[in-house]
Amino acid sequence: MFGFYFYIIKKYISLAKLVCLLYVFLNFSYTYAKDINQAYWVLDKYIENNYLMKKDSYNPNYLNNLRVKLVNNIIxxxxxxxNVSVHRTSDLSQLLTKNLIENPIINEFILPNGDVNYLQFDDVLDADLAKLLLPKHRLIFGNDQLLFINESFVASFLKPQNKYSFQKLSNRFPSLDLPINSKRSAKFIQDENYYNYPQNISRSFAYYLNLFDNDSLYEQLNNYLIDLNGIKLPQINNVINPILITGTQENEEQIIYLYLLSEQYDFLDKIILKNYYGATRDEATNMYPAGFGGYNIDKNYSIERQQRFEDETIEIQHFQITKEGKFQEIPVTSNCYSKWATKDPNKHSPRSLLLTSKQANNYLRFEGGQLEELDSATLTLNANEKKLCINYQQSYPVNFGKTNSKQFFDNEALYQQQVENFKKYHIDISNELEYATFENIDELPIAKFLLNGNQAIYMNNTLFIVGKDYFVAYRQPTKEELVYTQ
Incomplete structure (x- = not known):
């Protein structure tokens, strides 16, 4: 009988051991899988001494592919x-050599004051990794930051922050109403509280914001942005949160993204609105910026963006936002021209409108005066074809004529005022003037600024939009501005 009970006890002990073993194995497997699936940390700063990098024979492939993350005591x-262990010292000289402390490269970083945490590698390291570490295989660690320091380079990495932290931060972003036009909204926010808004989104959000496709050091450097700022736009159907994110690139040009985030602030989609990456010509007077430039977002979230290429062709794209929170490109139509530039299927969208360089450059240049309501429109006046095009997409018939100036203004005070205004452009309209009459533009914003709702003065290849309280001049492009030459 005793043997039977002993057998039962042994059986339950064995079963308990098996359960514990399975629990440990499954828990370890889950933890390990969870750890390795966590995002690698985000590059915050990187500075190198090119001479010493070559002298010390760093493995460029190893360094370019450098990615790092710390989970508990595993890096x-x-x-x-x-495997690493965490230690602390109150004397920074215990970690950094005298030469390293006096190295100018250190001045680019704020080293911690007081006690400093560092990681001690417990494993045998390969030579490529050992070169990146401090003496005795150490790495400074603190405030969710890892700091690689040696005499050749310094690199700091930040632990990625998640959507919950970003949602909390976004509650302090300024808000902006629609519509938005790049020609009129360069500074976005101009209220008295602007400088109280958070003006620097930490780079620790770069992974959450999908600012790079690959988390290697090389990829993060190629997509490196600083001075990240956020601006909230009106919600879509109370479930999609559109946010403008602006940043500064290495070339000091601003980049602007439009993000779509879910109600729970999950990333849905993003699109570039502005991103200049060069210029089209060598001559400073006639060059145009290359890249994404002009964009417009109306009150219904219909989006237009323009990209100018190095050959000065311009691609115009239209997007709408789906109920799933995705950007969907839709076809662009135009009746301004009968022929367009030839598309490269590897470079251009099949739904876009591609202007030739001459079509793209053939717009009226601002020549003086001030009328903000017209700043958002691109006007093309083809006098020979008797056609006015707005934003390259919609054309309107134009007729030209000549008349007595006093009869045209039908107001003595306005007549005298404009005679003086035109003297500044060396044009005498005291007796006669030449004018343009536009058809079918009653519903356009420009109509309320035209005399009689549809007329403007056109003389010396310049369009003058005049009234009692405004005077604006737009001139035709010069041959040098119009024709692209490499």
């Missing part, structure tokens, strides 16, 4: 994992 570097 993952370039898909390898190492």
């Amino acid at each position: 993952y570097i370039n898909n390898n994992q190492y």
Whole structure:
């Protein structure tokens, strides 16, 4: 009888051991899988001494592919994992050599004051990794930041922040109403509280914001942005949160994204609105910026963006936002021209409108005066074809004529005022003037600024939109501005 009970006890003990073993195995497997699936940390700053980098024979492939993350006491570097222990010292000289402390490269970083935490690698390291670390295989660690320091380079990495942290931060973003036009909204926010808004979104949000496709050091440097700012736009159907994110690139040009985030602030989609990456000509007077420039977002979230290429062709694209929170490109139509530039299927969208360089450059240049309501429109006046085009997409018939100036203004005070205004352009309209009459533009914003609702003065290849309280001049482009030459 005793043997039977002993057998039962042994059986339950064995079963308990098996359950514990399975629990440990499954828990370890889950933890390990969860750890390796966590995002690699975000590059915050990187500075190198090119001379010493070459002298010390760093492995460029290893460094370019450098990626790092710390989970508990395991650090993952370039898909390898190492055991580390955390230590603390109150004397920074215990970590950094005298030469390193006096190295100018250190001045680019704010080193911690007081006690400093550091990681001690417990494993045998390969030579490529050892070169990146402090003496005795150490790495400074603190405030969710890892700091690689040696005499050749310094790199800091931040632990990625998640959507919950971003949602909390976004509650402090300024808000902006629609519509938005790039020609009129360059500064976006101009209220008295502007400088109280958070003007620097930490780079620790770069992973959440999908600012790079690959988390290697090389990829993060190629997509490196600083001075990240956020601006909230009106919600869509109370479930989609559109946010403008602006940043500064290495070339000091601003980049602007439009993000779509879910009600729970999950990332849905993003699109570039502005991103200049060069210029089209060598001559400073006639060059145009190359890249994404002009854009417009109306009250219904219909989006237009323009991209100028190095050959000065311009691609116009239209987008709408789906109920799932995705940007969907829709076809662009125009009756301004009968022929367009030839598209490269590897470069241009099949739904876009591609202007030739001459079509793209053939717009009226601002020549003086002030009328903000017209700043958002691109006007093309083809006098020979008797056609006015607005934003390259909609054309309106134009007729030209000559008449007595006093009869045209039908107001003595306005007549005298405009005679004086035109003297500044060396044009005498005291007796006669030449004018343009536009058809079918009653519903356009420009109509309320035209005399009689549809007339403007056109003389010396310049369009003058005049009234009692405004005077604006737009001239035709010069031959040098119009024709692209490499």
